[in-house]
Amino acid sequence: MYFKALQYRGLRNLKPGKITFDRELNIFFGDNGAGKSSILEAIALIASGRSFRTNKFELIANHADTQFTLFAQMDDQTKVGLGYTKANKKREIRLNGETINSLSALSKIYPTQVLSPESYHLIDSGPAERRKYIDWCLFHVKHDYHEYWKKYNQVLQQRNALLKSIKYKGSSKAQLDSWNSQLCSLSNIINRAREDIIEQLEYELNKIIIKLDAEFCNELKIGYYPGYSGMLDERLVESLESDIRSGTTKYGAHRADIRLKVEQGLVKDYFSRGQKKIIINALFLAQTAVLKRLSNKDSLFLLDDFTSELDEQNQRSLLELLFQQKNVQTMLSCLQRDSLSWLKNRYNSTHMFHVEHGTISPINE
Numbered sequence: 001m002y003f004k005a006l007q008y009r010g011l012r013n014l015k016p017g018k019i020t021f022d023r024e025l026n027i028f029f030g031d032n033g034a035g036k037s038s039i040l041e042a043i044a045l046i047a048s049g050r051s052f053r054t055n056k057f058e059l060i061a062n063h064a065d066t067q068f069t070l071f072a073q074m075d076d077q078t079k080v081g082l083g084y085t086k087a088n089k090k091r092e093i094r095l096n097g098e099t100i101n102s103l104s105a106l107s108k109i110y111p112t113q114v115l116s117p118e119s120y121h122l123i124d125s126g127p128a129e130r131r132k133y134i135d136w137c138l139f140h141v142k143h144d145y146h147e148y149w150k151k152y153n154q155v156l157q158q159r160n161a162l163l164k165s166i167k168y169k170g171s172s173k174a175q176l177d178s179w180n181s182q183l184c185s186l187s188n189i190i191n192r193a194r195e196d197i198i199e200q201l202e203y204e205l206n207k208i209i210i211k212l213d214a215e216f217c218n219e220l221k222i223g224y225y226p227g228y229s230g231m232l233d234e235r236l237v238e239s240l241e242s243d244i245r246s247g248t249t250k251y252g253a254h255r256a257d258i259r260l261k262v263e264q265g266l267v268k269d270y271f272s273r274g275q276k277k278i279i280i281n282a283l284f285l286a287q288t289a290v291l292k293r294l295s296n297k298d299s300l301f302l303l304d305d306f307t308s309e310l311d312e313q314n315q316r317s318l319l320e321l322l323f324q325q326k327n328v329q330t331m332l333s334c335l336q337r338d339s340l341s342w343l344k345n346r347y348n349s350t351h352m353f354h355v356e357h358g359t360i361s362p363i364n365e
């Protein structure tokens with residue numbers, strides 16, 4: 001499955017237009033502020049219902065427009081439309097002519113990964129991004145995971161609301177037992193699913209590391225920290241007073257994290273910035289491999305500002321592996337087309353687009 005065409009209107013600085021895509025690789029190049037990230041954002045929106053830059057659709061709509069619309073066609077004739085109207089803040093998503101209500105239904109069609117300069121903080125940043133990394137995979141391969149995760153968050157919010165109410169209004173603690181036991185059983189389900197997917201990811205990750213010729217890194221292990229040690233029910237009881245003081249729940253699956261390790265220690269502490277980038281590329285590639293193996297799904301890869309964070313050797317090996325996977329359509333943005341001149345001889349089906357003041361023009365050679 002892949003995107004064949006996209007029509008866009010009223011989004012950021014982009015002039016209304018339509019583009020057709022290559023099955024494998026599409027390159028958007030142009031000066032700063034031309035609209036390269038905006039077109040990748042448009043593609044992410046139609047593929048997943050979400051932007052990788054903001055949650056506020058009003059910021060995505062052009063300053064001078066009252067709405068934006070996107071319309072995409074896939075190779076298998078699937079048609080997707082997404083519209084947003086500023087006046088009533090209304091989003092409308094249409095799939096083959098039918099209105100659908102949930103963004104997750106849209107994102108299930110064509111799993112989309114975004115690799116941008118910010119993604120290269122995955123190893124050094126806080127745990128939220130790493131949880132997202134694990135959950136992205138689960139969301140696509142384990143159908144009931146999203147429901148469990150939603151339920152977990154509802155229970156967590158209810159527990160936190162009660163903690164605040166105990167602190168400020170002196171409410172009874174009686175209801176806490178029920179929230180605690182629900183939190184424990186849902187945490188168990190979530191942790192088991194995460195541990196299973198981590199095993200799969202670790203396996204693919206090490207295969208990719210070998211292909212990337214990353215000899216600095218012999219065997220990578222992904223360690224999972226479930227958000228508490230020992231038994232969660234005991235931790236919840238122990239931390240009750242501090243939870244009431246803070247109005248938040250200190251332990252549980254919402255505090256989980258992964259730790260990448262090699263023989264010498266933690267990847268975070270041991271490797272250079274460049275080496276971490278290679279590992280992060282491998283982590284993202286491992287996801288598409290797991291996805292293909294476990295659910296036979298194709299993926300879309302968006303590489304924003306591709307050349308700014310990777311040297312040529314790393315650019316080559318990442319794209320090589322994306323092509324080898326066969327099931328990936330790639331869209332990337334960069335400042336100068338010359339910076340990817342090495343690609344032209346290698347992949348002649350590549351579609352190149354010049355982005356200039358919001359206008360996107362295919363380069364026909």
Ligand SMILES: Nc1ncnc2c1ncn2[C@@H]1O[C@H](COP(=O)(O)OP(=O)(O)OP(=O)(O)O)[C@@H](O)[C@H]1O
Nearest residue numbers: 012013032033034035036037038059060061062063
């Ligand atoms: N809602 C909006 N309406 C109109 N223009 C916008 C809106 N939001 C952002 N812009 C402008 O759109 C232009 C394109 O931004 P974009 O981030 O897509 O550029 P880019 O080509 O990726 O640049 P860079 O190479 O600097 O990252 C910028 O000048 C930005 O100020």
